[in-house]
Amino acid sequence: MGIMASYNLLYKKKNPKFYDNVEIIRLNSPWYTKEDLIDVLIKVDKPKFIDVNIKFRTKSKVADHNYSELLKIAGEHRVEWVGISNIEDTTKYGYVRKLLGNDVTKICAKIETLEGCKRVSDIIDVFDGVMVDVEDLAFEVGWEKAAIEKDKIYGLCENLGKEHFKMTGAIFEHIKVANVVYTYGAFDLLHPGHINMLKTAKSYGDKLIVGVVSDDAIKKLKGKNRPIQKQEDRIKIVSSLKCVDRVMPQNSYDPVPNMENIGPDVLVKGDDWDYIPGQEWIQKNNGKLIKPKYSEGWSTSNIIKQVVGA
Numbered sequence: 001m002g003i004m005a006s007y008n009l010l011y012k013k014k015n016p017k018f019y020d021n022v023e024i025i026r027l028n029s030p031w032y033t034k035e036d037l038i039d040v041l042i043k044v045d046k047p048k049f050i051d052v053n054i055k056f057r058t059k060s061k062v063a064d065h066n067y068s069e070l071l072k073i074a075g076e077h078r079v080e081w082v083g084i085s086n087i088e089d090t091t092k093y094g095y096v097r098k099l100l101g102n103d104v105t106k107i108c109a110k111i112e113t114l115e116g117c118k119r120v121s122d123i124i125d126v127f128d129g130v131m132v133d134v135e136d137l138a139f140e141v142g143w144e145k146a147a148i149e150k151d152k153i154y155g156l157c158e159n160l161g162k163e164h165f166k167m168t169g170a171i172f173e174h175i176k177v178a179n180v181v182y183t184y185g186a187f188d189l190l191h192p193g194h195i196n197m198l199k200t201a202k203s204y205g206d207k208l209i210v211g212v213v214s215d216d217a218i219k220k221l222k223g224k225n226r227p228i229q230k231q232e233d234r235i236k237i238v239s240s241l242k243c244v245d246r247v248m249p250q251n252s253y254d255p256v257p258n259m260e261n262i263g264p265d266v267l268v269k270g271d272d273w274d275y276i277p278g279q280e281w282i283q284k285n286n287g288k289l290i291k292p293k294y295s296e297g298w299s300t301s302n303i304i305k306q307v308v309g310a
Helices: 009-014 034-043 067-076 092-100 114-118 120-126 134-141 143-160 192-202 215-222 231-239 256-262 279-284 300-309
Strands: 002-006 024-028 048-052 081-084 106-111 129-132 163-168 171-175 180-185 207-213 246-250 266-268 288-290
Touching: 024 034, 024 171, 034 048, 034 067, 048 067, 067 092, 081 092, 092 106, 106 114, 106 120, 106 163, 114 120, 114 134, 114 143, 120 129, 120 143, 129 143, 134 143, 143 163, 143 171, 180 192, 180 256, 192 207, 192 266, 207 231, 207 256, 231 246, 246 256, 256 279, 266 279, 279 288
Parallel strands: 002 024, 024 048, 048 081, 081 106, 106 129, 129 163, 180 207, 180 266, 207 246, 266 288
Antiparallel strands: 002 171, 163 171
16 A cells, blocks of 8 residues: 655645655646646656646646647656546547557546446446545535445456555555566666566556576577676566565576566567567456566667777
């Protein structure tokens, strides 16, 4: 379980340490101009949840957004979550996913109407997470029935192991799925692209296990001058990262022997791979394959070229 807190620019200035122990920063988009929103996305180094109100709402707000543009911005900045208001069925999931332009950002269905409550089983099956806005739901059905529906929905989420967000004022409890995530690679001359991918991988579960590929396997793929660092050194470096829970040596680029030992729920590998070894295993075992976007501008090969050319 983690904590998500709504982010306030003025409060951050007055109480700069308030957000230190917060797991996720919530950004309610109508309260931000486009410029302020992008500034927070760039400067704040924590997972983020952006509320996106696709359906017209009458509440007062700072900015009116083009929500197609807003979802594109969220996708480009690799936002961990977007919360979509007024979800009453599953039709908006594909539309939002397309506008995000990636398979990494998770989509949270915000249940705010009785119609959404009636179809919540289907919604839970399709969306990556669920949040109940009790205040908006109470406006339609009254506080007593809204509380009953909220408890019913969150109980269903917990029984099915579905991620959900319980709201208490400006603070939210983030109830995670107990997933094990596996990823693998050379991690030779660790750089920001590697770290971005590992942080993204960790966001899909509670435990991240990383396979570090052997020296011989890297030589076969990348040539006799690679890797620069020995496997034992690369394992030590990756093990030191806060987002990594366990590191395993991987004897080849085939992760299946390791995956059979640990039984991961999620396999993560960058979208720069046309074919991902291990994808058949994870799909056969009812797991999920995630392909984060490759971090352009960062590669070990480019670093080596720069050093050699220096």
